[in-house]
Amino acid sequence: MRRRCLATDNLGMTAPKQKGRFGFVIRFELGLLGMFSLTLVTGCIFFWMFIIGIWAGQTILQPTPGEAAKSPLAKLAGVLKPGKQDPVEPGASSAQKENMEPATEMPAESAPASETEWAEAEPSFFALQIAAVRDQDRAQQDVAEWRGRGYEAFSLPPEDEDDPFIRIYVGKFDKLADANQLIAKLEKEEKVKAYIALLPASRLKSP
Known part of the structure; x- marks a missing residue:
């Protein structure tokens, strides 16, 4: 019995310990709450990276004011834009109102001008x-x-x-x-x- 115990002690003293490649081992242990927190943080990081990427892409691809003025769409918009109407004199506006009045059923004979x-x-x-x-x-x-x-x-x-x-x-x-x-x-x-x-x-x- 004593010999068996001594043999066992000698075996334990001589057995080599398992080590990692660099001589040590790192272990991470996470519970259920830890896994959920890690997943949430990772998702938030990827989401903000996506938003920042879209904003940066729009900023880079947006043309400068000079380029926008020279673009074909801007030229087309300038051509299709209606021009300013000339001001109408008061006398002309009253004459236009008279011309816009509906004609009566009773035709009138025209008279000389003066x-x-x-x-x-x-x-x-x-x-x-x-x-x-x-x-x-x-x-x-x-x-x-x-x-x-x-x-x-x-x-x-x-x-x-x-x-x-x-x-x-x-x-x-x-x-x-x-x-x-x-x-x-x-x-x-x-x-x-x-x-x-x-x-x-x-x-x-x-x-």
């Missing part, structure tokens, strides 16, 4: 156009109605074949100012929109 042209033309007079109808009987009824109200009313047939309207007028004036006064009266008392027309005396026929 009183000098009116005087140089054949004998004529000013009258107020108050209506335009297609039916002759309707035109006669309207003339009789306006005469019953105390106005000097008359009708004229269309001059052109393409014009189907019979126009009804009131008043006969030598001066434009008198025609304007009657227009104001019709708009105030009769609630009628009238138009000044210069008519040749040759077209007027006695009723």
Whole structure:
């Protein structure tokens, strides 16, 4: 028994110890919580590296202001950009508003541009156009109605074949100012929109 113990002690003293390549061994032992913490930290590091890489790539690839101005897209945008509109004078704006107003159903006859042209033309007079109808009987009824109200009313047939309207007028004036006064009266008392027309005396026929 004693010999066996001595043999065992001698064997333990002579057995070589296992060492690493450099003469020592390093061991890491992690529990479940440690593994979870290590995984979380590693994931955060890779995530921030990804974000920083994207930001750095956009910064490097972004063109400088001079290059952006010379790029084809910038030139195309400059061509397609609408130009500045010229300022409109007050007089022109009012004229445009008049042109944009919807046309009425009653066509009005055009008058000469100035009183000098009116005087140089054949004998004529000013009258107020108050209506335009297609039916002759309707035109006669309207003339009789306006005469019953105390106005000097008359009708004229269309001059052109393409014009189907019979126009009804009131008043006969030598001066434009008198025609304007009657227009104001019709708009105030009769609630009628009238138009000044210069008519040749040759077209007027006695009723």
